[in-house]
Amino acid sequence: MPDLWLLTASFVTAMLTAGLVCLATLPRAGRSVSGHRGAVRPQLAALSGLASGVLSGMAMQGIVPALPLVSGLDRWLAIGLPLLLLADVVRCCWSLQKFISWPRYLAAAAIAIVILFGSVHLQVESDAGLWAGSPAAVVLTVVLSGILMMLLTGLADRDRDASELNRLAAGVRTGLALCALQTAAVVVMLGGWIGCGAAALPLTGACGGVLLIGLAARQRSLVDVASHWVCWSLGGVILLGHFFGRLTIPQAGMILAAAAIPLVAIRGNQSIRAKVLGVWALVAVVLFLSVLIPAVLEFQRRMSVLLS
Amino acid sequence: MQQSDRRCAQFRQIEVLSRSNLAMLISRLFQINALLLMTLVCGTATAAPAEEYVYDLVHSSVSFKARHLDISWIHGRFNEVDGKFSIDREDPSKSSFQLTIKADSVDTANAARDEHLRQPDYFDTKQFPTIEFRSTKVKAIEGGYEVTGDFTMHGVTRSITIELMGGKAIESRGVRRVGFSTELRLKRSDYKFDPKAIGPIGDEAIVIIDCEGMSQ
Known part of the structure; x- marks a missing residue:
């Protein structure tokens, strides 16, 4: 059984560290540079906050990827996340941001291969003849996983206008997507893979920390960074949970729908109050009634004998 | 004339x-x-030819037991195993033993626990579908063979030495059969199992192999 106090401490540590690092680097970055660079620095501050938040949360739990990186989770943590961070830094530092979002998309698509590498899902033949997927099935798995990650990147990329209303709208959308990420982590844990859910908590906490600072400091670019990382983390947890854990396709679909509903429905050019309430209720219903509660009931039914 | x-x-x-x-x-x-x-x-x-055998799934078993809360034992077995042995009676060093266990076939008489064991906190069967043993050195000993080989589990390969007791061959219904038994102790931490998942289940597991080979 997971240590709930440790998990909570890891989440809070990641959130506080990410927020504090953001705060510490943000004012200096914002004041010292103007123009395009002035917009880029907050994003770099957000990325450094995210990285330090995730690392501190993982350190709290003692999560260290085992070398060589043979498991999907280790590859996701040690290759996938740094790759996405690098892609985001490259995109931030480049002067023509609008035209070079491709590093994010490429990195997101590559994550699918990083996660599945060496697993039975990419094996066409095996020496023992125990696993042998058809080449078409392997290609389909990689392509669909890559498309999922790219779609999530695309969803986070929507609506980058930096108006005040948009910042709040983006904050609410990202917050609801964060709930979907947290739900995915809990469902994967309830399915029996504690390590994956536990590793997702620092990510959730760090994204939450950056998001809160973005909203409090009225920095839309921070909210954007948090939005992308929530989507990528969600994609990673869903791929890991489905291909290595017991996250079913209906569960994954409902969680993705819950994340996508606010990202699509809440737009910056509308008054968000009434709409947010409606979307929030819808997301809550989707997550709690269709995913979380059935997962808890199933966990109690299956594991009650073992845990009693 | x-x-x-x-x-x-x-x-x-x-x-x-x-x-x-x-x-x-x-x-x-x-x-x-x-x-x-x-x-x-x-x-x-x-130079008598080496005897070739394949693993007889019906008359063999690969089972294991691990401590629960350090007060009792949990027993389990792997239901899908494959293997082959080549036994050279004249020159035992030329003998070889191979065993491939399908990790997904773990069976502890509780479906929920089996499902949990298949996941990455334990065997991670989607990443490491098989547990394998390949002999590298065979030596005849009293009552069997001392076999050194590469044991691969959870993506980690370690050289281990086991004592395969038995080796007596008989002819039954036109099929030549040979039987071996062994018991080995493994530490899950040596094979990079998640240390957090060790908890109530002991780190050490005892693997018991009783196998019968049929001539091909």
Whole structure:
């Protein structure tokens, strides 16, 4: 059984560290540079906050990827996340941001291969003849996983206008997507893979920390960074949970729908109050009634004998 | 008359000569055949072919037990196992043993626990579908063989030495059979299992292999 106090401490540590690092680097970055660079620095501050938040949360739990990186989770943590961070830094530092979002998309698509590498899902033949997927099935798995990650990147990329209303709208959308990420982590844990859910908590906490600072400091670019990382983390947890854990396709679909509903429905050019309430209720219903509660009931039914 | 007598004598001489040649030829052939036969017989006697067996799933088992809360034992087994053995009675160092266990077939008589064991906190069967043993060195010992080999589990390969007791072969219903038993102790932490998942289940697991091989 997971240590709930440790998990909570890891989440809070990641959130506080990410927020504090953001705060510490943000004012200096914002004041010292103007123009395009002035917009880029907050994003770099957000990325450094995210990285330090995730690392501190993982350190709290003692999560260290085992070398060589043979498991999907280790590859996701040690290759996938740094790759996405690098892609985001490259995109931030480049002067023509609008035209070079491709590093994010490429990195997101590559994550699918990083996660599945060496697993039975990419094996066409095996020496023992125990696993042998058809080449078409392997290609389909990689392509669909890559498309999922790219779609999530695309969803986070929507609506980058930096108006005040948009910042709040983006904050609410990202917050609801964060709930979907947290739900995915809990469902994967309830399915029996504690390590994956536990590793997702620092990510959730760090994204939450950056998001809160973005909203409090009225920095839309921070909210954007948090939005992308929530989507990528969600994609990673869903791929890991489905291909290595017991996250079913209906569960994954409902969680993705819950994340996508606010990202699509809440737009910056509308008054968000009434709409947010409606979307929030819808997301809550989707997550709690269709995913979380059935997962808890199933966990109690299956594991009650073992845990009693 | 004289001429015909001379011709008859010549024919007889030729006949005698050809008979003696034929006899020599036949005797030579016999000699060669005997030599070949001897060579074959001697050759068979000095280098008997190694006995080849395949793992008999019906009459074999790979089971394990691990401590629960350090007060009792949890038992389990792997239902899908494959393997082959080559036994050279004359020169045991030429023998070889291979065993491939499908990790997904873990069975502890509780479906929920089996599902949990298949996940990445334990066996991670989607990443590491098999547990394998490949012998690298075989030595005859009293009552069996001492086998050193590469044991691969959870993506980690370690050299281990096991004592395979048995090896007696019998003929049953036209099939030659051989049986072996062994028991080995493994630490899950040596094979990079998640240390957090060790908890109530002990780090050490005892694996018991009782296997029967059938001649191919």
